[in-house]
Amino acid sequence: MSLTMSLYLPIAGNSVNCLAIFGLGGVVGLLSGIFGVGGGFLMTPLLIMMGIPPTVAAASDSNQIVGASTSGTLAHFRHGNVDIKMGLLLLIGGIVGGTVGVQIIAILRQMGNADFLISITYVLMLGFVGGYMFLESLQAMRKSSRPEVAVASPKRESLYAKMIRIMPLQVDFHRSGIRLSLLMPFCLGILVGVLAAIMGVGGGFIMVPVMVYLLRMPMHVVVGTSLFQILFTCMNVTVMQAAQNHTVDFILALLLLLGSAIGAQFGTKIGKKLGGEHLKILLASLVLIVMFKMLYDLLAMPDVLLAYAGGH
């Protein structure tokens, strides 16, 4: 009896090599565990390259992120790195923003420029977020490597810090060790939700910089809280995509999540060992690589001038 590693996926309508899918899940899960991002912006293009239809790749990826982020959230929760109060506020904002974003996309599609705006938004967001994080982390690492000079100059409070302080509904977020207005995470959640809906991704790679730079949460709490928030977003997407579009391939997702859930566990341990600045610079590099790949796809002439409807 011969043992074959190929498996037929009835919803994707293609057969895949189990080991290749398992390995792909493992690598993306590792990154997810280290950085607290869902990995959708990496996994979906890689699945399309392996012959999975774009709509099935995106929906099945959301399904596997549910498993990977459950595993990752559990691991971070054990280490006390999940700020549930902050995560819930971001989630509520994200749902409101996602609903608004879907309406914006519907209007843009009617105007006929949606695809162009989606791609440009992608490149600009990735370039801005990745570039800023990369430069900021590089500066911080250079500073820490220099010998400490005893300068006790009083630090001036920035305009942004003043604005945060005077906003109403101030509460303590004990896990994050910060005091903020309830409106801050809610409004930022809306902003990320709008962008995520326009770009068709979970939003982890936008949410993490927002938590670090705008909510000023410590990096390790950011990762756990981001995974917690992504878990609920992707549960919603999976059920909606399965019910309305029939694009969730459960077998593909199961293979991916077995790989990615294991990868996420290793990722969480690696993330703990890496310093905050190292984490940020690695994530920034990853975001910039994806940005350059997208930019190349926009500028280089495609081999075929026809594509199936549904992909970006």
Next chain:
Amino acid sequence: MQTIFSPHAKRLLLAAVLLVLPALAAAGTTEGLTVTPANIVMGAQYNGLDLKVSGTVPANSEVIVRLTGAPSTLHLREKGKVFGLVWMNVGKVTLNNVPKICLITASSPLDLLGKAAVPFRLEALAKEISIEKDGGDPSIDIPHQLLLLKTKEKLYGEAAQGITLGPNEGGVRSFTAVIKVPSAISPGAYQVEAIALHNETVTGHSTATITAELIGFPKWLSELAFQHSLLYGVMATVVAIFSGLVIGLVFQSKGAH
């Protein structure tokens, strides 16, 4: 919206087909077309297969064997350059009468088989497709681009390989063709054709129909996903959470040492 074939052109095309059909009938048919396996069974381990087609054709004939899927409608996006700089989706294209699959294999290079082979080639197939365009560049050769897309997916192809011809005996010769059916096919009916050609004329034409069907776990899962989609979505979510928790707990127990 724009349609490439006008009603007048379609009538001319139909008349041309009606003129060719009696000629084919007069040429007779190949005998005893055997397709193995008789049907394509798509179970959990289906990964494409080699379809063996065998039969006999008039002596000295060359053979073309073609596998085609049922025609369907395709909704595609056309890519074009925007602002002279970036490549984006610039239009919508709806194609009707597009076979899902069209794999052609011949006993000699198709270019050497002359005019008689032309109606059975991919370029002829592309001419039968009707096109509706919404936006995009009118100068783009859509049928040619469709052939490029489908060939890239390995669902369309032409090759002069995979056919073994036997010796001429009693006015006929046997042939055996092997067509590599890809894994990315849909359940449904497919047509297998064997066309015999000699001195630039069609000397025989025979067809057989095979079906591709899901069985076992893929069939059960497909029915659940399409007929009970909400239940399927909830099940996919619950299993994902459960799997994530189990893996998380396994790592927790290892971490305790």
